[in-house]
Amino acid sequence: MTHPALGVRALDLAAPATFVENDVHEFWRAVRADSPVFWHEPMGRNPGFWVVSRHQDIQSLLHHEALSSARGNVLDVVLRGDDSAGGSMVAVTDPPRHRPLRNLIWSAFTPRVLGSVVEKVRERTGALITKVVELDTFDFATEVAEQVPMTTICDLLSIPAADRADLLRWNKMALSSDHADSDEFEALGARNEIVLYFMELAALRRASPGDDVISTLAAARVEGELLTEAELAVNCYSLILGGDETSRVSAISAVLALMENPDQWDALRDGTVSFESAVEEVLRWSSPAMHLARTAKADFTIDGHEVREGDIVTLWTISGNNDEAVFDEPRRFTLSRSPNKHLSFGHGPHFCLGAYLGRAELSALLRALVAKVGRMEPRGAPRPIYSNFLNGYKSLPVRFQGR
Secondary structure, three states: OOOOOOOHHHOOOOOOOHHHHOOHHHHHHHHHHHOOEEEEOOEOOEOOEEEEOOHHHHHHHOOOOOEEOOOOOOHHHHHHOOOOOOOOOHHHOOOOOHHHHHHHHHOOOOHHHHHHHHHHHHHHHHHHHHHHOOOOOEEHHHHHHOHHHHHHHHHHHOOOHHHHHHHHHHHHHHOOEOOOOOOHHHHHHHHHHHHHHHHHHHHHHHHOOOOOHHHHHHHOEEOOEEOOHHHHHHHHHHHHHHHHHHHHHHHHHHHHHHHHOHHHHHHHHOOOOOHHHHHHHHHHHHOOEOOEEEEEOOOEEEOOEEEOOOOEEEEOHHHHOOOOOOOOOOOOOOOOOOOOOOOOOOOHHHOOOOHHHHHHHHHHHHHHHHHHEEEEEEOOOOEEOEOOOEOOEEEOEEEEEEO
């Protein structure tokens, strides 16, 4: 099968540079129209995989019993083979173990537990915006967006302050890079550093427990058994990875979109749109995680295509979030958009555990901007991150003028 307009096979969706050097939204628009499900041919050392682009199909497949997360849920990982955390990390665990493990992790992320954490998020975000207002030029990514999510997750896990800079540095390397020709072993090394760090911390907390989340997880039982230190480590890694990366790039995209759409900034400031609605549109617009990967554990059919057991299936939420069949004028940034059934937190059994906290962080940012900033001005081109998973920017030079 060929794509008549673009030659779908000419774009390597496993290559991070693809998403910086091409108009990906135009690409996905054409794919949805002409080849909504297609087989991505093997390129270089990578095997082939299925690509699914429509909202309806993605949502349906996120519930499909024939698809497994255990081999990994990110393209980079499944292309190399099995995820070493499969069956241990909640995000890459299948039933029947998935539900009790998810329930245990979820106990740390309920709105009741997060009440005091969210209050700190609001205070921290307000203080950061107050600090940068009226600076001549600053990088919103480093001065604000990087500071809130990682600090929040580290607070939740009671990570020592002296260790947080290293965790942020490793985390930024784990799924993305600053340059096009990054070494895949850098990312793998960063992931290993995070896991090793948490294995050591889990051992310390198990030996001398406190009232933090890691100590709670260390004492809890899943199916009658304590989690091993390795299982504790990979689940803490998952919380750090999910809690930092997506919130950070969403915040950067929010400020960029508001500067590029001054009518929406005005609507937010004058109360024409609610903060709740604005948060959902930022999440849809930014689509921080571009895809979710699965592996077929049985044969099945999608849109007339025969998927075979063992095939890799990639669900491109960045495309689903811009599907014209679901969203009117999807490439228009519309803070009042309703309904807004985006897929930025996934759907179904693996719906993001950190969704409440992610929404709270974006809400705190938008509220602080409205309260303290009169005008936002770009002071240079944003610098994109190179990733086949994360969608966004690593640097955003701006100036904020106070109200």
